[in-house]
Amino acid sequence: xxxxxxxxxxxxxxxxxxxxxxxxxxxxxxxxxxxxxxxxxxxxxxxxxxxxxxxxxxxxxxxxxxxxxxxxxxxxxxxxxxxxxxxxxxxxxxxxxxxxxxxxxxxxxxxxxxxxxxxxxxxxxxxxxxxxxxxxxxxxxxxxxxxxxxxxxxxxxxxxxxxxxxxxxxxxxxxxxxxxxxxxxxxxxxxxxxxxxxxxxxxxxxxxxxxxxxxxxxxxxxxxxxxxxxxxxxxxxxxxxxxxxxxxxxxxxxxxxxxxxxxxxxxxxxxxxxxxxxxxxxxxxxxxxxxxxxxxxxxxxxxxxxxxxxxxxxxxxxxxxxxxxxxxxxxxxxxxxxxxxxxxxxxxxxxxxxxxxxxxxxxxxxxxxxxxxxxxxxxxxxxxxxxxxxxxxxxxxxxxxxxxxxxxxxxxxxxxxxxxxxxxxxxxxxxxxxxxxxxxxxxxxxx
Amino acid sequence: xxxxxxxxxxxxxxxxxxxxxxxxxxxxxxxxxxxxxxxxxxxxxxxxxxxxxxxxxxxxxxxxxxxxxx
Amino acid sequence: xxxxxxxxxxxxxxxxxxxxxxxxxxxxxxxxxxxxxxxxxxxxxxxxxxxxxxxxxxxxxxxxxxxxxxxxxxxxxxxxxxxxxxxxxxxxxxxxxxxxxxxxxxxxxxxxxxxxxxxxxxxxxxxxxxxxxxxxxxxxxxxxxxxxxxxxxxxxxxxxxxxxxxxxxxxxxxxxxxxxxxxxxx
Numbered sequence: 001x002x003x004x005x006x007x008x009x010x011x012x013x014x015x016x017x018x019x020x021x022x023x024x025x026x027x028x029x030x031x032x033x034x035x036x037x038x039x040x041x042x043x044x045x046x047x048x049x050x051x052x053x054x055x056x057x058x059x060x061x062x063x064x065x066x067x068x069x070x071x072x073x074x075x076x077x078x079x080x081x082x083x084x085x086x087x088x089x090x091x092x093x094x095x096x097x098x099x100x101x102x103x104x105x106x107x108x109x110x111x112x113x114x115x116x117x118x119x120x121x122x123x124x125x126x127x128x129x130x131x132x133x134x135x136x137x138x139x140x141x142x143x144x145x146x147x148x149x150x151x152x153x154x155x156x157x158x159x160x161x162x163x164x165x166x167x168x169x170x171x172x173x174x175x176x177x178x179x180x181x182x183x184x185x186x187x188x189x190x191x192x193x194x195x196x197x198x199x200x201x202x203x204x205x206x207x208x209x210x211x212x213x214x215x216x217x218x219x220x221x222x223x224x225x226x227x228x229x230x231x232x233x234x235x236x237x238x239x240x241x242x243x244x245x246x247x248x249x250x251x252x253x254x255x256x257x258x259x260x261x262x263x264x265x266x267x268x269x270x271x272x273x274x275x276x277x278x279x280x281x282x283x284x285x286x287x288x289x290x291x292x293x294x295x296x297x298x299x300x301x302x303x304x305x306x307x308x309x310x311x312x313x314x315x316x317x318x319x320x321x322x323x324x325x326x327x328x329x330x331x332x333x334x335x336x337x338x339x340x341x342x343x344x345x346x347x348x349x350x351x352x353x354x355x356x357x358x359x360x361x362x363x364x365x366x367x368x369x370x371x372x373x374x375x376x377x378x379x380x381x382x383x384x385x386x387x388x389x390x391x392x393x394x395x396x397x398x399x400x401x402x403x404x405x406x407x408x409x410x411x412x413x414x415x416x417x418x419x420x421x422x423x424x425x426x427x428x429x430x431x432x433x434x435x436x437x438x439x440x441x442x443x444x445x446x447x
Numbered sequence: 448x449x450x451x452x453x454x455x456x457x458x459x460x461x462x463x464x465x466x467x468x469x470x471x472x473x474x475x476x477x478x479x480x481x482x483x484x485x486x487x488x489x490x491x492x493x494x495x496x497x498x499x500x501x502x503x504x505x506x507x508x509x510x511x512x513x514x515x516x517x
Numbered sequence: 518x519x520x521x522x523x524x525x526x527x528x529x530x531x532x533x534x535x536x537x538x539x540x541x542x543x544x545x546x547x548x549x550x551x552x553x554x555x556x557x558x559x560x561x562x563x564x565x566x567x568x569x570x571x572x573x574x575x576x577x578x579x580x581x582x583x584x585x586x587x588x589x590x591x592x593x594x595x596x597x598x599x600x601x602x603x604x605x606x607x608x609x610x611x612x613x614x615x616x617x618x619x620x621x622x623x624x625x626x627x628x629x630x631x632x633x634x635x636x637x638x639x640x641x642x643x644x645x646x647x648x649x650x651x652x653x654x655x656x657x658x659x660x661x662x663x664x665x666x667x668x669x670x671x672x673x674x675x676x677x678x679x680x681x682x683x684x685x686x687x688x689x690x691x692x693x694x695x696x697x698x699x700x701x702x703x
Contacts, residue, residue, distance in 0.1 A: 182701060201702055204460055354700030356459035357483035357693060365481075393479050399459045461634075463693045470559045481692070505559060507548070509634055 037125040049128035077238035083223030095210040099218025105146040110186030113296040115327035118254035123156035127163035133227025138172035183351035202400035245271035249312035257282035259330035276307030295324025298405020337417035342370040359403040377427030452490035461510035522586035529579040536572040538675040545682040608657035615651040
């Protein structure tokens with residue numbers, strides 16, 4: 001596998017991190033979020049954190065005028081959300097800051113997609129950076145309280161509890177809330193719904209949380225990685241943030257690499273790094289790879305020609321895909337992409353909140369079709385035709401993007417594994433089916 | 448009555464697939480295989496505006512909405 | 518002259534009972550997935566609404582003639598406040614309860630788009646209580662009329678119709694409701 005730009009991996013000689021995930025950076029200058037950990041090999045305690053990053057720079061942005069300057073700085077930095085949406089962070093900050101009445105900040109550390117471990121890694125290794133970000137965001141929008149949402153039984157929970165205890169009373173009242181471990185529970189409106197009515201289901205696109213969120217207040221919901229970047233921008237400035245990355249996608253980003261690679265884990269990369277180089281950072285392929293799944297279980301398959309794709313928002317867009325939650329899972333040649341996708345679709349179908357018809361009926365239907373394609377001959381092409389017609393009517397008709405993701409995955413399966421589809425429909429199944437699965441799909445979820 | 452363009456929209460969570468909108472407004476609404484409405488994009492033609500309003504009123508769960516166009 | 522108002526009240530009362538039964542039956546069976554080519558849902562719904570309005574007309578005549586007629590000394594207040602009349606306070610009182618429910622259903626239906634679905638539905642479902650109360654009012658206050666053979670047949674037919682309609686309502690499968698119940702959230 002050739003990479004357009006070979007980056008020399010700098011291995012950090014350090015004991016294994018608490019979560020057992022190897023964290024490496026390609027070069028010194030891109031070790032930003034994980035710098036605290038990378039130097040000592042231990043999660044940064046408060047003293048170490050302050051030594052490395054300094055105090056929370058709220059002092060540089062006093063009062064409402066300072067808050068406005070902070071938002072302007074974030075806007076110049078071009079920071080975009082790291083929770084999957086890629087929405088310009090400054091715009092969200094401004095929308096909430098312009099709201100009436102008390103405001104709330106919700107830090108989203110739930111990470112509902114099983115392919116991604118970057119958020120929990122960040123919270124375990126640099127909890128104080130995340131909390132700094134929450135305090136700064138709260139100051140920027142004028143929020144009176146903040147909530148940090150994590151999944152129940154998350155490995156990051158103890159680290160966060162300890163960090164909050166270490167800090168003592170914070171400027172903004174902060175509390176941790178545990179969220180049920182379901183795929184859609186970490187969606188923006190689902191978090192608001194959980195905090196308001198103990199109902200972990202998405203509520204629909206309107207009203208937007210920035211206008212009416214928790215208890216009807218303007219609410220800022222941001223991913224924990226986004227907030228960590230915000231903390232660094234406040235300390236180091238927008239020009240510093242833009243020193244790496246691209247014009248449209250500046251700064252660094254945490255990427256989860258998994259599947260058939262030698263060193264699966266979380267890596268901090270410069271945005272714009274070619275996909276091939278990212279796989280190389282993760283130790284390169286374990287075995288020959290036929291495709292990668294980019295952006296989560298509701299993301300897109302890409303063939304090996306995608307190794308030149310720059311890992312940035314515009315780079316992904318150019319290849320007809322999106323970064324999503326920035327996970328990359330490599331699928332070996334000796335595996336069946338259709339069977340893998342069928343298994344993912346069955347999981348996604350089971351995770352539907354069952355509030356909207358096209359999702360609660362459509363997803364099980366397309367999961368069934370894909371399973372049929374994987375398992376049985378389809379010589380008349382009926383199953384493939386039926387699947388395609390269903391994929392055409394499901395997107396955009398749910399209250400959230402969950403069904404859209406499942407459709408995106410299914411459509412890219414048919415595209416990238418077209419040869420396999422042809423083989424399967426002709427009745428020649430792969431020898432790999434049932435041997436082992438490479439996509440991290442949770443099993444045994446109670447329905 | 449406003450002359451502004453109006454768009455027909457379904458509230459996904461509230462819709463329970465009763466299908467009355469399809470009965471009253473077949474020009475703009477068709478049903479998927481599970482009985483849920485697929486609404487034509489774009490502004491409602493003037494000639495169908497009355498029918499659209501009665502469809503909105505007739506929805507048993509008030510899931511069909513007529514939004515001001517944007 | 519003296520008797521005709523009383524006959525009018527009794528007569529329209531029976532017609533109202535029939536119309537109310539038809540309205541309730543249509544209300545029960547046009548919910549859920551009942552689309553058929555000959556009786557599309559909206560047609561059934563329109564029939565239900567139109568019948569309810571005709572029922573109202575006969576109800577008004579039934580009540581007005583009872584008040585205007587001096588024989589029983591029924592005041593207009595007795596028709597909305599239950600059990601305060603001098604004439605058969607219990608049976609007439611049931612009629613007053615029924616009328617109160619009718620007014621509630623009417624008002625909420627007129628304001629349906631403004632009060633939200635849940636509130637509208639809560640009041641509208643009281644129609645299932647309204648029907649038996651209205652029927653009991655008719656049977657109880659009918660006195661000698663209720664002993665007539667053909668009147669009993671009418672009451673029996675109405676009861677059977679409502680029972681069948683209710684059974685259909687409870688038995689019809691609704692895939693949407695079932696799917697929502699099966700969710701991981703429930």
